[in-house]
Amino acid sequence: MLLLAVDTATPAVTVALHDGTATVAESSQVDARRHGELLLPAVDRVLAEAGLALDAVTGIVVGIGPGPYTGLRVGLMTADTFGLALDVPVHGVCTLDGLAYAAEGIEGPFVVATDARRKEVYWARYADPRTRVTEAAVDRPADIAEAVAGLPAVGAGALLYPETFTDPRGPQHVSAAALAALAAEKLAAGEELPEPRPLYLRRPDAQVPKNYKVVTPK
Structure with a gap:
């Protein structure tokens, strides 16, 4: 291999x-x-x-x-x-999952959070470095403060919002x-891996204007 x-x-x-x-x-x-x-x-x-x-x-x-x-x-x-x-x-x-797997010295539940821009984070909760217990999501940190309270947090998103992620850990x-x-x-172990398809979770920043005028040849 x-x-x-x-x-x-x-x-x-x-x-x-x-x-x-x-x-x-x-x-x-x-x-x-x-x-x-x-x-x-x-x-x-x-x-x-x-x-x-x-x-x-x-x-x-x-x-x-x-x-x-x-x-x-x-x-x-x-x-x-x-x-x-x-x-x-x-x-x-x-x-x-890759970030969680690389987390060292965390034995109990924790959170992974990356920067999603727009003052949001991509995040998920983990039981251990190999076991994700929630679907990946995108949210404003303040909206998930209760869900992540007191948990160690891995990733750059945790460092950006210390008021929500109070116990940041590496790697970023x-x-x-x-x-x-x-x-x-x-x-x-014979486990299936996900298809190589993107988890965008939201629309791209670049979009066609709502009042876009289509011009057709006469």
């Missing part, structure tokens, strides 16, 4: 290779505006570090969000393209290494 994992659902552009047992190579850069520029060079860099060619990959893992439309689609389209070109399966993993952004390790664990 050799999994190539990518995620662009958060400001981190993250790539990793995983052989089913351990991470072979990884790269992460935080830049919310350059997902499209940074992703493919990161893939090349990780393959070069591992001394492997792209055709050695036996499966693709991609973070499916939730995340902003523009960034999220970069990773998903790249994963789909690699899957088609290499004729290998493409597995989706919830980005929040998802790593492709964690996504790949979680996917490898689930695949080895």
Whole structure:
């Protein structure tokens, strides 16, 4: 097994290779505006570090969000393209699950929260690093304060709103290494992974104006 994992659902552009047992190579850069520029060079860099060619990959893992439309689609389209070109399966993993899986030293219930912009967070509750107990959602922090009160919180969203998330923990952004390790664990156990389809949870920022006038040729 050799999994190539990518995620662009958060400001981190993250790539990793995983052989089913351990991470072979990884790269992460935080830049919310350059997902499209940074992703493919990161893939090349990780393959070069591992001394492997792209055709050695036996499966693709991609973070499916939730995340902003523009960034999220970069990773998903790249994963789909690699899957088609290499004729290998493409597995989706919830980005929040990857963050939860990477959380260290948290034994009891906790929350994962990432920045959803518009003064909102993408979030979910977890019983432990491998078990999500709520669906991923997008909300204003003040609206979920009661639901997350007193719980440790992982992710950059928790740091942005300390009045709601009173016990922030690391990591801030998802790593492709964690996504790949979680996917490898689930695949080895015979579990099904989600389809590589985006969890947008809301409409994109760019929309056609309501009073848009359609001009047709005469």
